[in-house]
Amino acid sequence: MKFDTPAGANPIDTMTVVGRPHTRIDGPLKVTGLAPYAYEHHKEVESPAYGYVVGSAIAKGRITNLDTSAAKAAPGVIAVVTAEDAGKLGKGNFNTVKLLGGPEVDHYHQAIAIVVAETFEQARAAAGLLKVDYARAKGRFDLTEGLKTAKLAGGGDSGNEAKEDRVGDFEKAFGEAPVKIDVEYTTPDHSHAMMEPFASMAVWEGDSVKVWTSNQMIAWGHGDLAKTLGMPKEKVRLMSPYVGGGFGGKLFLRTDAVMAALGARAAKRPVKVALARPMMANNATHRPATHQRIRIGATKDGTITAIAHESGSGDQPGGSPEIAAAQTKLLYAGSNRLIAMRLAELDLPEGNAMRAPGEAPGMMALEAAMDEMAEKLGMDPVAFRIKNDTQVDPAKPDRKFSQRQLVRCLETGAEKFGWSKRQAKPGSVRDGKWLVGMGVASAFRNHMNMTSGARVRLGSDGIVTVETDMTDIGTGSYTIIAQTAGEMLGVPAEQVVVKLGDSSFPVSAGSGGQFGAANATAGVYAACVKLREAVAQRLGYNSADVTFKEGKVTSGNRSASLKDAGRGGELVGEDKIEFAGLDKAYQISTFGAHFVEVGVDSYTGVVRVRRMLAVCAAGRIINPVSARSQVIGAMTMGVGSTLMEELAVDKRFGMFVNHDLASYEVPVHADIPHQDVIFLDEADDKANPMKAKGIGELGLCGVGGAVANAIYNATGVRVRDYPITLEKHLEKLPEVA
């Protein structure tokens, strides 16, 4: 199905199943432990051997000797595989750095071997017996240093062309602006820190391999595993029915799948692999640190006349920038604009996408800078944002947003949150020893269109089954796909069987970039349209006027049960949604507003969030409860990145020092107070037939800015170096002793 004109009225508009707060259809399986994750396919695979992945002890250099003899002789060991005996390996399209290192080492904890043994304990113990000698080489581990000579990089909407993105004459307008700020913000490297580690189980059958893994994008992983192993795709099957969190860390093929396949081939046994937690931060990808400079110039009435956002980040050679300045092209008005991103080559582990790549760190800086500008103008920060709203792409004024209700989000949030009680003068509200402040930020993230396919079967038993390689990474894909098929075919969601995450199914959008829900359900919509035609045809109805409702198929005064339609043998509808044109004609984005109240301990500088509200305008909400879960989870992540999350770089050894969950802190329940989410009632007909857009990342975009602004409002101390840990404002707080 080609989607190239705005959606008209369609069966989804009925909203009898879609749009309802449906609990997860996979919930019972998950809470009873029956949903098998990658490491747990015990029904399909009997007595697998265990693989333990060994990481490099150095960040840059060469393995001069790798002695596996002691490990091979250890109890229970079946095989040891290193680059020397793995055979020729390709590199996938999506990973920058090869997934099995040696003899050259590209980064700390890069996999250099897998030890396969009868038990996990034997494999782990034998892994400790590998004797590895290295020749260290000098690496580049300092972003500040790297950015001194970093080149311009592309990214975001402007594609990969490495250039500054300019509108008007920024320098002139900024120079002439009566009110201006020029500020620098930094954000650190972040780890995805998802609950389920990277894990895979591989089984060879002749020259074919089946791999259960934990991956967000089956088609990408499938293609890259085949490419890495030098095999035709048809000989590789990748399955990922359940994923225990990914946050972008599992968008791509990672070492667990490659090493499981290599280990199983060498051991001639099924092999399962889970990456040990202390290896995850350095072995896998991370969100790169950024150095950002923001300049805003405005007239005295608060009209932005000049805005510049420049961001620098680092990555391995051949990598890409964190596109932290991209949203600034679209979020606020202003006739003179400059956007630029620079990329330094570093030998730290590979940087890549983490939830809301670009916007997450970018808006931590931009939205705090907007707060600084509002204060300088003597304007309320909500009013300042509203004043600079734009309904068109500022670079192409004839290109409108498909739908943009940022102002309504801000106004609704301000009212519901009690924003009018905020004191403009920082440091003026106290609650006992606590300094109390409120902050606001806009939320913004683009919606992306992605081709997405599905197959829907109506069985001879009347059961509807959806098959697509879409994944559910904890987001609720199973449920919204069941709701979509249920709505299209007139049955309750509970009566739809959903099968996901298998490379033998039609290729979907996958889960990432908040594009999963809207595109994957649109693909299911397209397949359901095909199935509805087949059903109508079998029943001899005119497909144009057929309705599917409450288990019945009706055309004029003729009616049959859906079950009856299946009786003559299985009917199958398969299609994909493809997009053309509308996202060029219109800017399709999602919007929101975050409101946060914090308390800062006036003695110790400790920051504790007191309450949070997000108002979101993201098109039709397919399932309000799972959408809410996405937003509150994202808000929680935003609190983490503002207050505690930081991969600490040891610039001598080129590694992230705090590589476990005791030392890389993410929020716990006690950090997260009352959260509320409001969805504006929307339907975006330019997005897709579902009239839905992304929501999973919007909830994170801007949270950091809102928290930071609340801290400033509480203390009067502006910290521009995230995370805002207590030592950064401690000595500027009021005297206490």
Place this chain on the structure above:
Amino acid sequence: MKAFTYERAKDPVAAARAVAGRSGAKFIAGGTNLLDLMKIEVETPTHLVDVQDLGFDKIEATKDGGLRIGALVTNTDLAADERVRRDYAVLTRAIVAGASGQLRNKASTAGNLLQRTRCSYFYDTNMACNKRKPGSGCAAIGGYSRQLGIIGVSDQCIATFPGDMAVAMRVLDAVIETIDAEGQRRSIPIADFHRLWGDKPEQDTVLKPGELITAVTLPRPLGGKHFYEKVRDRASYAYALVSVAAVIQDDGTGRVAFGGVAPRPWRVEEAEALLPKGAAAVTARAFQGATPTKDNAFKLPLATRALASVLAEAKG
């Protein structure tokens, strides 16, 4: 994890003998710290002597009005004990500020005293660490040291003792009771129990090989108001950047010890004598000669401010 053998001891002297007589042997009680360290081969015992059947799980009144806490009393039980909550509230507060409910259910009183440092370089066997591998050097010095020690450290090691319970016990002048392989008992004041690293950072305490903790005794209650102020980035399940255990009397005198700053709970009696003069006077004396790094220099003003918070609350 290296393969190891395991036995369950039936009496304390036999347990002490089993460890004293065998190099590479260690006691295990709750195992909440030891097992984690074994998995990553920071600890590589060849033999474990499990002491959980030895009794030592009672909290009893002592003749002189104090309490005797069995070495195997869990953190949860100790924190919840009515007498502790009433008479030694600083101890309850410190315990519940640490770890998580699950860990406190498993962790023992003796094991808590013996927990090892949380220095990230100690945890990474690719990094030099004199505490893990004597003579290999200290990667933490010149590295990422925000969490590490500011006083009592050495040029061999800048790690801290990470616990909370022991900081409160230091304020309470707890005494650690042990028994050794010969059946000899000794009582070690907690002030002397944890070592300063000096040139032997691999040795955390003054315990001899095989010496087994049987109990911790608390002298009679001090009265006063009890506080445990734990400062950390995350609201729960995080080690202290700085913690303050304090017992403050109505006249403004009292006792105070600091956690998260040194190889042991940091209490300087001359400093606490200055409590009536305020927090700054106390910390100026308590941290005289401190050698913080650039990353953790904030712990000095933080300690002052955290104590000031306690003193303000004490005045109430």
